Amino acid sequence: MRALGFAAVAVGAILALAAPFLLPNYVAQFAILWMMVLLALTWDLIGGQMGYNSFGNIVFFGIGCYAAAVVQRSLDVEYFAGLALGGIAGLVLAVAAALVLGSGILRLRGQYFAICTLGLGVAAGELASGWDFIGAGGGMTAPVYPGSPRGAGVFFYYLFLVLAVVCFLTLRALYARRFGLVANAIRDDEDKAEAMGLPTTQYKVAAWMIAAAFLSLAGAAYGHLQGFIDPRDIAFSGETLGVWMVLMAILGGSGTLWGPVVGAIVFDVTQEVFWTYLLGWQRVALGVLIVVIVVFFPQGIIGFLAERWPERFGSRRVSSLLVPDKVS
Template identity: 65%
Template sequence: MNPQPRRTHQLESAVAATPASWLAILGVLAGALGATLAPWLFAAITTQLAFLWLMVLFALTWDVMGGQMGYNSFGNIVFFGVGAYVCAVAQRDLGLGYFPGLATGVGLAALAATGVALALGPAMLGLRGHYFAIGTLGLGIAFADAAAGWSFIGAGSGMTLPLFPGAPGSRQLFFYYAMLALAAATLLALRWLYARPFGLALNAIRDDEEKAEALGLYTTRCKILAWCICALFLGMAGALTGNLVGFIDPRELAFAGATFGVWMVVMAILGGKGTLWGPVIGAMLFHLTQELFWTYLLNWQRVALGMLIVLIVVLFPTGIMGWLREYRARHGGVPGRAA
């Protein structure tokens, strides 16, 4: 057989795909440049920009369970809170200085959050459907009440973090880039995992867990591993967020299930759960809208945010990425381009 026609076809396909590839590369580079320059161009809202990357991380980690695997968890906030407190205690009690203490605290926070996921996983992930969702919701409430009653970590009065040893404004800048790096690392790590057999295993559990078990897949192990991956990144995010804010409140920050715990779900649904970029897009849109509400709808911002959540769930059940897939299926192209 002459291989020349096949090689010619492959070359033509590569050439045809080049414009789209270059556009994707340019888009990534433009996004990276914008993220790098953002705190310098908008110095007054550096903290809000840092929270943007926290929202992206929230949505990405929730989607591992809720989108890729089909297990809707309301307890992921537990790992965030554990990470925040473990890092704060390490910085307070180890006496290593600010930056060595911070680095040690972030590492211990990741280990502690992963350990909690590993300990709770066998019991919680034996539940399915609504039972799992309700059980994880109870976990968040239990951890919040336990933290509010434990004097070692400040109880209901909260816990103050060490002062950042730098010029005014440098703390926000430092933790902005730390949050950005952590969110980027989370995205890249999940992209790598989804392209491996582990990603197929998660989707198999979502589609039909009984059939996956019948085919020899160790579903419980996969579920526990997925939860531990979420906990790893959430623990580090909690450690950084506590230092960014400078104060940890058990119910308003560490185990804020009514806000952070719900927003994780909403952001992933808005962008399109079960996709890689959907949670990123959903988190950015949600955070931008939320900040606009907080700025222009004073005293009504929570009402507007609650209505936004209802509209997202009702009008965008498949999210932005899902709508794009449906459009392509109907019209054979993308919006704005002829089929």
């Protein structure tokens, strides 16, 4: 069983590395696929593992988006150096924002936290579309990639692949340590965790800062890949990316390591393959999908497999959405 899993990962790694050469026409789509994996993974760190279901993580993505573009605009440096510097600037800003916002917002419990982050995400988009320094509602253009469009596709493909893999490995290491156990304890019963002396706020803020770091880097790369940054549709795109990251994590199985990865791949491929046929109705379909998944399939793919074949998939970390309790 272990060998089989190892073989699957190895084949997956080879396919991932070779994808730009196997299917050169879809390289941009595959780049986005890895970004989706990253988005779902970072959402699950707070949402699935700690039970703090956020609708506002897109804020950190947007900060990264804008920071990178502003740095490129203000510094007269070469494209890649500018992207690197911009990425770092965005990372610092986003992590600081997570620290400041998190220290307040993460004290909110359950549904209050969810609605508050929903407000936070929309507020960020609205504020950005009124701020002239970053182009207000008109948006900003990111510098053009110095090379062929094909080269740009390959570059961003590997950039997102590296980001997603580093994110996955970081979270895997975290979950295997004390951090993962405390995160799950907070999810299951935060009052109990406090009564046992765990510094829960520290853990929650730290988790949000880690998520913010990866999200800001993804945002910086995404803004450059798109070449244009719109406040509501690209940077603080709560309507699309912001909702999708929640949906992908739950679809795959929230609170599991592989769930967000599986969910992101299934969701993104489905979207790419089928949604063009829906002609404008795809966002209606997205809403229906959310309702159906949340109401009828909350355990997700990995959770379903773990219930079906516990000896094979049984990490026994089934979705945080299944337990009927109204106490908190």
